[in-house]
Amino acid sequence: MTYQTNGFRFGHGFPITLWVKRLLLANVAFWLSLTVLGDSQAYTVVNWLSFAATDVLQKPWSPLSYMFVHLSFGHLFTNMLVLFFFGPPLESRWGSRFFIKYYLITGLSGAFFSVLLYSWVGAIPMIGASGAIFGLLVAFAMNWPDSKIYLYFLFPVPAKWVVAALGLFSLFSTVSGVNGGVAHWAHLGGLVTGFMYLRFGERIGRILGKVLFKEVPRPVKVEQGRKEKIRTSKSSAQQWRRGSDVDSPDEIDRILDKIRETGMDSLTIKERSFLDEMSRQYKNTRMH
Numbered sequence: 001m002t003y004q005t006n007g008f009r010f011g012h013g014f015p016i017t018l019w020v021k022r023l024l025l026a027n028v029a030f031w032l033s034l035t036v037l038g039d040s041q042a043y044t045v046v047n048w049l050s051f052a053a054t055d056v057l058q059k060p061w062s063p064l065s066y067m068f069v070h071l072s073f074g075h076l077f078t079n080m081l082v083l084f085f086f087g088p089p090l091e092s093r094w095g096s097r098f099f100i101k102y103y104l105i106t107g108l109s110g111a112f113f114s115v116l117l118y119s120w121v122g123a124i125p126m127i128g129a130s131g132a133i134f135g136l137l138v139a140f141a142m143n144w145p146d147s148k149i150y151l152y153f154l155f156p157v158p159a160k161w162v163v164a165a166l167g168l169f170s171l172f173s174t175v176s177g178v179n180g181g182v183a184h185w186a187h188l189g190g191l192v193t194g195f196m197y198l199r200f201g202e203r204i205g206r207i208l209g210k211v212l213f214k215e216v217p218r219p220v221k222v223e224q225g226r227k228e229k230i231r232t233s234k235s236s237a238q239q240w241r242r243g244s245d246v247d248s249p250d251e252i253d254r255i256l257d258k259i260r261e262t263g264m265d266s267l268t269i270k271e272r273s274f275l276d277e278m279s280r281q282y283k284n285t286r287m288h
Contacts, residue, residue: 019100020087053115054123063111069127079129086140098261106135109193110186126183134190
């Protein structure tokens with residue numbers, strides 16, 4: 001499997017990024033550790049680290065640990081191959097902090113979907129990084145939808161159609177109950193959660209931020225000649241934008257959070273123009 005976008009080919013020549021390297025090493029290390037154990041010991045360790053909906057209270061670490069455990073080399077190789085090819089361009093675009101957060105969220109979603117669909121799929125123990133891997137696939141398709149993925153190195157298919165086909169197959173397999181030893185609902189969880197997080201996560205985060213961390217005005221004493229008045233403190237963003245849209249401070253905070261998580265390159269033209277305008281008004285305020 002390989003792919004290219006805008007004439008630039010990603011693959012083995014693409015530099016390995018920080019968290020892709022760490023995740024590859026962690027998953028391979030877990031697998032090698034299991035291979036040196038005896039069958040009974042390996043079974044005990046896998047049972048201890050695997051996730052099952054009915055055991056989550058007894059094993060609260062399992063929603064995280066299950067995604068680093070692979071029994072067969074084929075299972076490990078397939079997941080790590082996708083991580084190797086599709087992880088670096090995403091981490092390079094997003095930055096390491098956002099990349100690992102997204103990876104873990106989509107991986108945890110596999111466990112969440114197992115609980116959500118418990119009455120349908122039962123309490124089947126599951127292991128593997130497939131939830132997070134499918135999250136990477138949908139993220140790649142959203143960033144480079146028309147990039148050609150060369151299936152079996154022969155058949156070029158746009159990324160958006162590959163991911164759509166995988167999503168439909170996972171949905172059908174989950175609904176039909178046909179699993180063949182594969183937790184298709186975890187794949188579906190990674191796809192759905194990845195799509196929702198990238199499309200609506202920023203908006204949801206802003207809403208939750210307003211609800212959970214609403215700023216409480218503080219009285220501040222301001223001297224004017226010999227008299228003293230009490231006024232409500234305002235953020236610096238509010239001072240830049242006096243008399244303007246009341247949502248400007250929230251918009252500035254949102255854009256600054258976006259820069260910290262995904263870098264300046266992720267800003268839209270509108271967001272860059274907004275920051276330039278805020279900076280200009282702030283300078284004018286300081287001059288006066």
